[in-house]
Amino acid sequence: MSTESQHRTRHTRISIFIIASFLCIGSLLTFARVEAAGPPTAQVNTTGLAVTDTTVTVGDLHSATGTMAISEIGSIQAELLAIDQINAAGGILGRKIEVIKEDGASDWPNFAEKARKLLVKDKVAAVFGCWTSASRKAVLPVFEKENGLLYYPTFYEGLEQSKNVIYTGQEATQQIIAGLDWVTKTKGAKTFFLIGSDYIWPRTSNKIARKHIENVLHGKVVGEEYYPLGTTNFRSLINKAKLAKPDVIYSIVVGGSNVSWFKQLKAADITGDKWTLLTISTTEDEVKGIGGESVLNFYSAMKYFQTLKNPNNEKFVAAFKAKYGADSVIGDVTQAAYLGPWLWKAAVEKAGSFDVDKVVAASPGIELSSAPEGYVKVHANHHLWSKLRIGRWRRRCCCEIYRYHRRRSVNHG
Amino acid sequence: MAETSTLFTTLLMQGFAGMSLFSVLLLMALGLAIIFGQMGVINMAHGEFMTIGAYTTYIMSTFAEAHGFINQYFILALIAAFAIAFAAGYLLEYLLIRRLYKRPLDTLLATWGVSLVMQQAFREIFGAREVSPALPEWLTGSYQPAPGIDLPVSGLMVLVLMLVVTFGVWLMMYRSRWGIRVRATTQNRVIADAVGINTKRVDRITFALGCGLAGIAGAAFTTIASTGPTTGSLFIVDTFLVVVFGGAASLFGTIASAFTIAQAQSGLEFLMTGSMAKVITLVSVVLILMMRPEGLFSVKVRK
Structure with missing residues (x-):
């Protein structure tokens, strides 16, 4: 071994020692903090997800560009609003939610690629995303293989049920x-x-x-x-x-x-x-x-109209307009997208863990009485119990005139 | 008795449906026919020039709504749509197209690139959400010459506009000195140059005029459809179909082709399903083009 490389080795050792001692002190300090804020990371995350002592990372996967952007931008906005509100109220298990936004660009294979990136590289704990059935079908094998968790907001044709997807919109x-x-x-x-x-x-x-x-x-x-x-x-x-x-x-x-x-x-x-x-x-x-x-x-x-009269919805509409402008509109899917982060939060807290398997197991039976559309509950088939409403269109807005109770979704994969 | 009269009125309205599809196709195709036919430039950005016209109308309508002349603005919007699309076309010709006259196939690639750039520009400026301009009340309803017959006013408007524009183009092409220069350039560029026609200038005006016509088509279109950043790409295929089927370089061919395609499609849609009608129309066009590769009517041109 030459003198130079010996020198470097010693140098490296010293650096490692210094870094290690910093880490020790650091983790001691954080440990003290986390004990006050939430359960330790080793306990809530046993599968190597992107969860630290203070943060948890999730993915947001919609088309921000391309032909579907018209529809999907509302969903992105609603999901970010929900995440902001959850963070402002203290986050989940003492951890703030951080979002990695990916653009599916209205291109279905691209959706699958971005989903893989979010799950494999970023190790996100959950993904809120997809709009068209085509994009959902494209990412489905990725979520099932990598055991990810997707919250899907759109009303769709049904005839599907995946362990790795929670469907927050209505099926056909x-x-x-x-x-x-x-x-x-x-x-x-x-x-x-x-x-x-x-x-x-x-x-x-x-x-x-x-x-x-x-x-x-x-x-x-x-x-x-x-x-x-x-x-x-x-x-x-x-x-x-x-x-x-x-x-x-x-x-x-x-x-x-x-x-x-x-x-x-x-x-x-x-x-x-x-x-x-x-x-x-x-x-x-x-x-x-x-x-x-x-x-x-x-x-x-x-299942949802912007003009629904209930305190939850009034609060939601006001918050949405405050964030995105007074002339923004909220459609059915936008509201369903808003439910995603809240349902995930409830499931994580019930499970006491971010692990996908535990969150999925905890999901059926989760109730949300704070939903803008009113009360919703996750059924064992991963769809929501929700009401259908018939709205009659007025010049400027839609007016709800009829409600129909549907006890649960009739859906068998 | 009542049955037959319903059938009769429906057939009448069906004929009108075909006529308004014809008007729309012809309005879209005229500009392209001039550019493709007279200059041999394959302008893939033609749809985006329509979108320019549509967005111009949208801007005018918001302006008109704010200033309370919503009932009159549409005429102004048509003029503005033409002017802005004309100017944009003039600029594009100057910056790009004139460098590619010797490589006609490359114009396809270049204008396609331009169309992508324009789509993204629309998305940045107007947002991804589709818009549609507020229309004056008189333009949205239907005209009832007899009970049971409803002729859409917007359809009538497009029909009239189509007649005016076609007549205008015919006047310019066949009854003006400029038209003579254009036709001379098309038929033999070298000789036209030799007899003192400024062919470069002719090219530039022709291209800009084609784009301006696309602007008018776009403005007319906003009365029946919405406008988004990618609207143009929806229409470009139909437009090319009309021009190629009619035979390039022939104004009459374009009119005949638009009429045939529109009536065939509209009639087939009535008799069978929408998707099947499209399939049969496209297959027939392909078959006819196989028999007559130059299109329905073609003009003899020295190449």
Whole structure:
């Protein structure tokens, strides 16, 4: 060994010694602090997650760019608001939540890649994210392989149940069956025209709707049509619907197409005073783009509307507008996204641990009475017990007129 | 009796639906037809120039709402949309396109890049959320010439606008000195140069005019659809379809092609499902193009 390298070795040893002693003192000090704040890290984190004595890291995975950004930005905002509020109230198990934001960029394989990065490299304790079914299906194998935990906010087609996902939005049967029951009961509807954008969610939803209409309600489906995403010309379809004269137009048109669809309905004199239109895809977010006069007196079936009257919601809306501006709107999914961090907090505290397996085991039965939509409870199938509401659109806002209790989600993976 | 009259009125409205799709397709395609047909430049950013027109209308509408002239603003918005898109096109030609005339295929790549840059710029400026301008009340309803017949006013407006714009383009191309220069340049660039036509200037104005027309199309479009950063990319395929099917460099071909595609698609949509109608329309276009690679109507051009 040369003198130089001996020298370096000694030098390294000294540095290690110094660093080690600092660490000892440091951990003693933190240990003293943590005892006051929360349980020690070794106890709440046995699987190597990114949990320190004072912080816990989570991931936020949505499309901040690309075509889905329109819808997903609301979810990001709601999740960050919830995390801020939890931190302001002292965090979880004495630890502040830190967020790593990743952009899925409306690209499904990219979602999977970012999910892997969050779980493998960042070791996040939970991820709040995804919006479209396509992105959820893309990340699902990653979450199951790496044993991560995803809180998914969107109402979706159902027929899925993963150990690693908590679904905070409604699945199809919760949204569809109750809504159809309502429209049959109050409007005496017998004939239905089903319309949707051409992909998995509207098609599956209409399949469920048709079964329920034909087998349970003994009504008749007089038309079922799908148009590609992004379609801007619905005039032929509208003529067809006029000729079929259904009691109810049941609409699952998604995204930007909503605007053309409702504007052209209005232009063809299909308005809320003469026709009954029920949709499960149009929230406050879309109406902001469509313009209130075109959806006037049509109905949406959702679990949440911004105009819900209860103290939780008033507080939530006020906090949201304070943070993101007075003219921001809150749709169904935005509220569901807001529930994610709170449900996770409740589950972690019940489990007394950040370990994914323990949090998942603690999740069923978790109740949240502070949700803006009212009381919710996590069912053993990882979906929420929640109510469905029918809202009638006014020029500026949506007004709740009907509630329907649905005891739990009917969903079997 | 009542049944037949319903059927009759529906067919009438169906015919109108086809006509308004025709108007929309033609408005979108005119600008592209001029650029692609007369100059051979494949402008992939054409959709984004429509988006410029749409956003201009949106800005004008917010301004009009604040100042209380919402019922009249739309005409102004059309002019502004044309002017701004024209200026942007002029600038793009000056900075980029004129350097690529000798490499026509590269214009495809370059303008596609430009379209991506413009999309992201829209996203930064206007946000990712789609917007739609507040429309005057008279533009959103329907006109009822007889009971049971509802003709959308916005559709009528687009129809009239299409007639005016097409007539204007025809006047300029076939009844003005500028039109003669453009056609001369298209048919034989070298000789046109030789007889003293400033072909560079002709190119620049032609390109800018095509972009300006896209701006008008975009403004008209906001009355029936919403506007987002990526709206333009939705329309670009249909637009190219019309131009290629009609035969490049032929104004009449573009009109005929827009009419055929619109009526076929609209009729098929009525008879079967929306997705099937699209499939059949596209397959027929491909088959016809296989038989007539130059499109429906083509002009003899020295290459």
